[in-house]
Amino acid sequence: MRFCYLPHHFITSSPNPPNHYLRTMFFKEIIGQSEIKKRLTSSVASSRISHAQLVFGPEGCGTLPMALAYSRYVHCTNRGEEDSCGECPSCAKYNKLVHPDLHFAFPFKNAKETPVSDSYISEWREAILENPYFTLDEWSTRIEAENKQLLIPEKESGEILRKLNLTTFEAEFKIMIIWMPERLHHVASNKLLKILEEPPEKTLFLLVTEKEDELLRTIVSRTQLIRMHKIHDAELREALVQRHGIEKADAEKIAFQADGNYAAARLLIDRNEHAAFNLATFQKLMRSSLKFNPAKVLSVVDELAAIGRERQKQFLSYSLDLIRECLLMNYVDQSLVRLAGEELEFVKKFAAFIHAANGEKIIEEFNLAIRHVERNGSAKIIFLDMAFKINELINIPKPVMS
Numbered sequence: 273m274r275f276c277y278l279p280h281h282f283i284t285s286s287p288n289p290p291n292h293y294l295r296t297m298f299f300k301e302i303i304g305q306s307e308i309k310k311r312l313t314s315s316v317a318s319s320r321i322s323h324a325q326l327v328f329g330p331e332g333c334g335t336l337p338m339a340l341a342y343s344r345y346v347h348c349t350n351r352g353e354e355d356s357c358g359e360c361p362s363c364a365k366y367n368k369l370v371h372p373d374l375h376f377a378f379p380f381k382n383a384k385e386t387p388v389s390d391s392y393i394s395e396w397r398e399a400i401l402e403n404p405y406f407t408l409d410e411w412s413t414r415i416e417a418e419n420k421q422l423l424i425p426e427k428e429s430g431e432i433l434r435k436l437n438l439t440t441f442e443a444e445f446k447i448m449i450i451w452m453p454e455r456l457h458h459v460a461s462n463k464l465l466k467i468l469e470e471p472p473e474k475t476l477f478l479l480v481t482e483k484e485d486e487l488l489r490t491i492v493s494r495t496q497l498i499r500m501h502k503i504h505d506a507e508l509r510e511a512l513v514q515r516h517g518i519e520k521a522d523a524e525k526i527a528f529q530a531d532g533n534y535a536a537a538r539l540l541i542d543r544n545e546h547a548a549f550n551l552a553t554f555q556k557l558m559r560s561s562l563k564f565n566p567a568k569v570l571s572v573v574d575e576l577a578a579i580g581r582e583r584q585k586q587f588l589s590y591s592l593d594l595i596r597e598c599l600l601m602n603y604v605d606q607s608l609v610r611l612a613g614e615e616l617e618f619v620k621k622f623a624a625f626i627h628a629a630n631g632e633k634i635i636e637e638f639n640l641a642i643r644h645v646e647r648n649g650s651a652k653i654i655f656l657d658m659a660f661k662i663n664e665l666i667n668i669p670k671p672v673m674s
């Protein structure tokens with residue numbers, strides 16, 4: 273992500289972003305990347321579909337949406353020149369992601385009761401239908417696997433083979449999308465290589481990754497490369513205005529900061545939506561820590577415990593920004609402070625409590641809390657502990673400048 277500060281509380285013209293349900297998995301829903309779309313559609317038109325393709329590019333550029341739109345297009349029975357029809361029997365199944373000739377393998381937390389990707393197929397469908405631009409982090413949160421390494425275990429290779437050996441149900445091609453194939457267990461990875469060397473008839477493998485350099489070279493060399501690039505700023509800006517109803521000037525700033533990553537842009541939007549809550553909560557937490565008021569501290573801790581892990585992390589990183597702004601204001605150059613409105617007013621007063629003798633340590637405490645939240649610790653204990661530490665640190669007197 274590029275570094276640049278956003279105006280907080282920007283105005284969106286529609287309170288609820290448009291619902292993308294049933295509108296995913298079309299080329300027209302993918303931001304930018306027009307050359308790749310053209311290449312893929314013309315490969316279908318000329319019946320030159322290579323049996324294994326590697327769709328790769330940086331996070332948030334739309335690799336999975338592209339693979340899905342391509343699959344839908346290959347399966348669509350009434351396709352147009354540029355996109356699927358959306359209405360044929362095949363498209364109707366795609367609308368719910370239940371086409372019998374479309375298969376998936378993706379990383380998950382492996383356990384006895386969940387031995388293959390399909391154990392998570394309903395979460396997977398939900399994630400894609402909500403927003404196919406999700407990141408591995410978001411996927412991990414959705415399946416509550418924060419503290420577990422996500423992998424595609426050995427057993428999955430047998431599953432892949434089994435599915436591909438099924439006769440096609442309806443379509444000409446069976447399609448197997450493998451998301452993040454670099455997370456395949458090495459035994460599974462070698463088996464996949466064998467399958468790619470001697471693929472079953474009429475199968476299409478779409479390997480989708482952000483880390484093609486972590487894949488076995490022998491696998492990469494068996495695939496046709498579909499290299500995607502980060503989204504151009506102008507295209508991302510346009511998408512933010514249209515899809516999220518954000519004012520042009522704000523969309524421009526977000527697009528710049530997100531640096532071609534739509535997933536990052538959505539996080540920034542989300543963060544701004546919660547800026548008012550974050551500021552108010554930070555103020556309460558700091559005031560109740562300054563003169564340690566157990567009842568007030570507990571009430572803030574309860575509030576924070578109730579908002580869920582992602583929002584807690586977002587609150588903590590927002591707090592870190594405010595603390596850094598205080599240090600900037602005190603020690604560097606006030607003109608560098610990039611806040612406005614309520615936030616600026618608050619930081620002007622609060623900066624007096626954040627200084628050389630405690631600033632770094634307070635930052636450490638917030639970073640520690642982020643790590644503990646990520647590791648799934650008890651939110652109440654984490655925030656209570658943090659409030660105790662801040663109470664100590666914030667009452668350290670400001671050193672007298674010589």
Ligand SMILES: [Zn+2]
Pocket residue numbers: 347348349350351356357358359360361362363
């Ligand atoms: Zn169709």
